[in-house]
Amino acid sequence: MKEKLQIALVTGGNKGIGFATAKQLLELGYFVYVGARDENKGLEAVQRLNAAGYKKAALLVIDVADINSVKAAAEQISAKGENLDVLINNAAIGGRQPQSAISLDISVLRSVYDTNFFGLVQVTQAMLPLLQKSAAPRIVNVSSELGSLGYHYRDKSEYFASNLMAYSTSKTAVNAYTLMLANAMQQTPFKINSVTPGYTATDLTDHTGSQTPDEAAKILVKYATLDEDGPSGKFFGSIGRMFW
Numbered sequence: 001m002k003e004k005l006q007i008a009l010v011t012g013g014n015k016g017i018g019f020a021t022a023k024q025l026l027e028l029g030y031f032v033y034v035g036a037r038d039e040n041k042g043l044e045a046v047q048r049l050n051a052a053g054y055k056k057a058a059l060l061v062i063d064v065a066d067i068n069s070v071k072a073a074a075e076q077i078s079a080k081g082e083n084l085d086v087l088i089n090n091a092a093i094g095g096r097q098p099q100s101a102i103s104l105d106i107s108v109l110r111s112v113y114d115t116n117f118f119g120l121v122q123v124t125q126a127m128l129p130l131l132q133k134s135a136a137p138r139i140v141n142v143s144s145e146l147g148s149l150g151y152h153y154r155d156k157s158e159y160f161a162s163n164l165m166a167y168s169t170s171k172t173a174v175n176a177y178t179l180m181l182a183n184a185m186q187q188t189p190f191k192i193n194s195v196t197p198g199y200t201a202t203d204l205t206d207h208t209g210s211q212t213p214d215e216a217a218k219i220l221v222k223y224a225t226l227d228e229d230g231p232s233g234k235f236f237g238s239i240g241r242m243f244w
């Protein structure tokens with residue numbers, strides 16, 4: 001019997017870790033929707049994948065911070081009669097810095113949350129009906145060490161406290177959502193985890209990260225392809241379980 005095509009969506013898939021993740025899922029035989037908020041950047045990314053021999057990639061225009069764009073993207077998949085097997089909630093921004101916990105402008109906090117938290121939640125909610133049609137749905141919420149309260153508790157870094165409050169707390173909120181969604185879905189075949197790709201050389205870090213996007217993507221793909229005995233409602237990184 002012909003095996004059913006596995007379908008994945010990677011938000012923010014036009015560059016960085018998202019692009020590398022899309023490529024690795026294509027290598028594993030998935031059909032991949034490369035999510036991009038900018039149509040031209042998304043098309044260019046799909047063309048790069050096609051030129052490298054990955055033909056089962058398609059652009060899905062999706063601005064995660066715009067509910068109309070999110071709904072239209074879900075409808076586009078649904079109209080083809082397709083389901084989703086894997087959702088990688090990867091799109092995120094760092095936001096304007098510094099982000100002092102003492103004096104951060106609330107408008108910066110709101111704009112970071114619009115993408116990193118509200119965006120992630122609204123994409124997940126819109127895609128859930130498509131994921132529920134899969135026999136083995138997997139959601140990876142891309143988080144960060146900076147979202148770990150255990151990390152901040154131990155490190156007490158003044159740099160992160162003064163520069164990255166909005167970004168860090170948005171990822172803490174993502175972690176909380178991962179746990180609550182996984183708990184709500186525990187009687188289902190869903191596996192829903194937060195995963196940090198680690199410090200990576202991308203535009204987000206001005207290419208200062210210590211690993212490549214391909215190395216980072218391997219960690220995300222591992223948790224996007226868990227088997228039925230795999231964990232759910234947990235937070236992972238390259239070293240395994242992370243402190244919340």
Ligand SMILES: NC(=O)c1ccc[n+]([C@@H]2O[C@H](COP(=O)([O-])OP(=O)(O)OC[C@H]3O[C@@H](n4cnc5c(N)ncnc54)[C@H](OP(=O)(O)O)[C@@H]3O)[C@@H](O)[C@H]2O)c1
Binds near residue numbers: 016018064197200205
């Ligand atoms: N790099 C690191 O060291 C590191 C460490 C830990 C966690 N992470 C996480 O890893 C993920 C990927 O980061 P990266 O380093 O690859 O960043 P990146 O190179 O800046 O890529 C971010 C991607 O998200 C997209 N994006 C931003 N806002 C969006 C929106 N409203 N709607 C749709 N797409 C949007 C960007 O699209 P445009 O091209 O249109 O801007 C881009 O495709 C993020 O969740 C990040 O927080 C990264």
